[in-house]
Amino acid sequence: MNDxxxxxxxxxxxxxxxxxxxxxxxxxxxxxxxLLEQGPVHRAVQPDxxxxxxxxxxxxxxxxxxxxxxxxxxxxxxxxxxARYLGDPDTTEFPHxxxxxxxxxxxxxxLRKPTTQAFTPRRIEGLRSTVEEHTERLIRALPExxxxxxxxxxxxxxxxxxxxxxxxxxxxxHGRIREWADRVSFPKIPQDAITARQExxxxxxxxxxxxxxxxxxxxxxxxxxxxxxxxxxxxxxRATAFLLLLAGHETTISLLSNAVLxxxxxxxxxxxxxxxxxxxxxxxxxxxxxxxxxxxxxxRFAAEDLTLDSAEIPGDGSxxxxxxxxxxxxxxxxxxxxxxDISRTPGYLLAFGHSxxxxxxxxxxxxxxxxxxxxxxxxxxxxxLANTPDKLNxxxxxxLRALDHLPCQAHAAERRPTNPTRAA
Numbered sequence: 001m002n003d004x005x006x007x008x009x010x011x012x013x014x015x016x017x018x019x020x021x022x023x024x025x026x027x028x029x030x031x032x033x034x035l036l037e038q039g040p041v042h043r044a045v046q047p048d049x050x051x052x053x054x055x056x057x058x059x060x061x062x063x064x065x066x067x068x069x070x071x072x073x074x075x076x077x078x079x080x081x082x083a084r085y086l087g088d089p090d091t092t093e094f095p096h097x098x099x100x101x102x103x104x105x106x107x108x109x110x111l112r113k114p115t116t117q118a119f120t121p122r123r124i125e126g127l128r129s130t131v132e133e134h135t136e137r138l139i140r141a142l143p144e145x146x147x148x149x150x151x152x153x154x155x156x157x158x159x160x161x162x163x164x165x166x167x168x169x170x171x172x173x174h175g176r177i178r179e180w181a182d183r184v185s186f187p188k189i190p191q192d193a194i195t196a197r198q199e200x201x202x203x204x205x206x207x208x209x210x211x212x213x214x215x216x217x218x219x220x221x222x223x224x225x226x227x228x229x230x231x232x233x234x235x236x237x238r239a240t241a242f243l244l245l246l247a248g249h250e251t252t253i254s255l256l257s258n259a260v261l262x263x264x265x266x267x268x269x270x271x272x273x274x275x276x277x278x279x280x281x282x283x284x285x286x287x288x289x290x291x292x293x294x295x296x297x298x299x300r301f302a303a304e305d306l307t308l309d310s311a312e313i314p315g316d317g318s319x320x321x322x323x324x325x326x327x328x329x330x331x332x333x334x335x336x337x338x339x340x341d342i343s344r345t346p347g348y349l350l351a352f353g354h355s356x357x358x359x360x361x362x363x364x365x366x367x368x369x370x371x372x373x374x375x376x377x378x379x380x381x382x383x384x385l386a387n388t389p390d391k392l393n394x395x396x397x398x399x400l401r402a403l404d405h406l407p408c409q410a411h412a413a414e415r416r417p418t419n420p421t422r423a424a
Contacts (some may be wrong), residue, residue: 014043014051019022021047023327025394027339028295028401029413032056040330040364041311050084053302053311058299058334059349060308061327064069065146066307066355070300072103076318077301085398087194095147096197097239101247101298101357108356114230115240115360116276118223126161127219133372136160139379143410147386150406151374155256158372159417162364163248166212166219167241176203177245185250186397193398197242204238220244224246244361252365252403254293255284259373261392261406266340273342277374283342284369290340294399295325297353322352325401382411 004076017024020031024047032054035042038208040057053063064070073265074082075092083089094102100112138158142148160178169177183196208224215221220241227237263270263283273279300322313320327350329337334347352359359365385408393404404415 014045015054016045018045018047018049023038025396026337028062029329032191032323033338035331036326036330038309041308041313043311046321050081052299052321053313054319055308055322056166056326056330058327058330061322061324061350062289062354063318064300064308065297065350065353065357066299067306069302069304069306071104071303072102072108072298072300072357073299073303074102074304075181076168076317077299077319081299081301081317085107085190087191094239095195096201097235099236099239099243101243103358104126110230110370112238112239112356112360114223114226114232115244117226118219119360119363123219123222126369127164127165127364128367128371130165131158131368133376135203135372135375136159139224142379144338144380147407147408147409150260150354150408151253151257152405154376155406157225159249159252159256159368162252162368163245166248166364167207167244168216168218168220173203178249179203180214183247183399184246186395186402192399200212200242200245201238204241204326205234208234208237208241211376218309246365247359248361250400250402251293252368254400255287255365256369256372258293258404259284259287259369260376260383260408261385261389261403264378264383265389269340269342270377274377279342280370280374282344282346284366284423285346285349286340286342286344287369288349289334289344289347290328292325292328292349292351293402294351295401296323296399297357298399325370367377379384380408380410384411389420 015035016379017031023031035054037057040055042054042056043051044054045051053059062203074086074094079089083090086094098107100108100115103111127230138154140144142153148154156178160174164171164174164177180196180200184193184200187193189194206390211224215224224237227240232240263273269283273283284346300317300320302313302315302320306313306315328334331337335345352362352365386409392406395404
């Protein structure tokens with residue numbers, strides 16, 4: 001495909017995104033698409049006033065995610081970022097500690113090893129029956145005669161049950177876990193997330209202590225055993241549990257609810273999936289491309305000078321925000337990128353990360369979505385939105401963009417309005 005973008009200076013002008021705050025909340029794709037036409041890398045003032053480098057193009061995003069000059073370690077961040085997101089310009093640690101997500105090699109290698117050893121394909125596949133049981137229980141409770149919320153009544157309790165199963169969290173604590181995860185993922189102000197993290201510290205301390213006294217056979221118990229072998233500290237174990245909670249809960253809620261929304265606003269694709277259930281995996285894959293739960297991964301910080309495309313980024317700890325949601329709509333990589341097409345030839349996605357920071361829990365997320373989505377569609381063959389897409393509300397957090405609610409009904413309305421451009 002021909003690249004018709006205009007020539008760019010090596011030091012691009014700063015783009016002010018604050019006037020586009022409302023558009024970025026409701027439908028960010030056109031905003032980023034216009035920027036991508038001008039170039040794949042931009043310096044930008046974000047809607048919250050913080051400055052960052054935005055990486056919008058697919059090859060540039062893939063390069064950035066693996067670039068050795070871009071660090072995931074908050075000790076490399078500039079003071080402004082630490083003040084805004086960690087609450088203290090002088091701190092170099094997150095309140096919950098260090099895990100594989102916020103570290104670089106060689107520490108990253110050591111911190112990641114226990115999780116990859118515990119999250120084996122065999123153990124993930126062993127959770128299939130549990131996912132099926134929770135899915136069946138929740139679907140049977142959904143009403144057929146009045147609207148229900150796909151998120152509150154199905155996706156959230158399903159993914160919460162699964163991640164609590166993985167971590168060994170007692171049933172009575174599910175409500176608290178859900179509240180903490182929500183406050184961290186979608187804080188009204190940065191301090192909300194900091195406070196929630198601090199509240200989770202004693203909870204995970206107690207959970208890990210209890211599991212050490214009475215070891216079980218669950219996935220987190222396997223993680224504890226491999227962590228002890230590889231000499232992870234208690235604080236590092238706690239930070240890993242914290243990461244599993246957020247990565248295994250909020251993102252999977254969004255994956256499942258986004259898949260439902262995309263299908264209901266693209267009835268021809270829904271019909272294709274109903275005729276060909278074997279396309280379920282591709283439907284999940286296309287959702288990850290078209291409407292990824294995390295538009296950008298954990299922040300990267302420029303620890304050294306680097307050049308992406310023709311943009312020179314100084315190694316002063318600048319925040320580099322890799323916009324996966326834009327990269328996966330780059331027409332240089334994905335023909336007709338704004339078309340939701342479950343029969344599209346699957347390409348290599350960045351939605352679960354890339355290089356050393358690829359998500360070790362991707363198999364569990366895919367398992368949950370590939371079971372829950374067809375079960376919901378089979379239970380309700382005339383499923384439809386209970387409201388028009390433009391009435392749906394979105395929430396944006398430091399890493400995630402997600403629907404607040406997704407009201408649906410068992411029977412299709414007589415006239416079902418759709419608006420594919422606003423679906424994600």
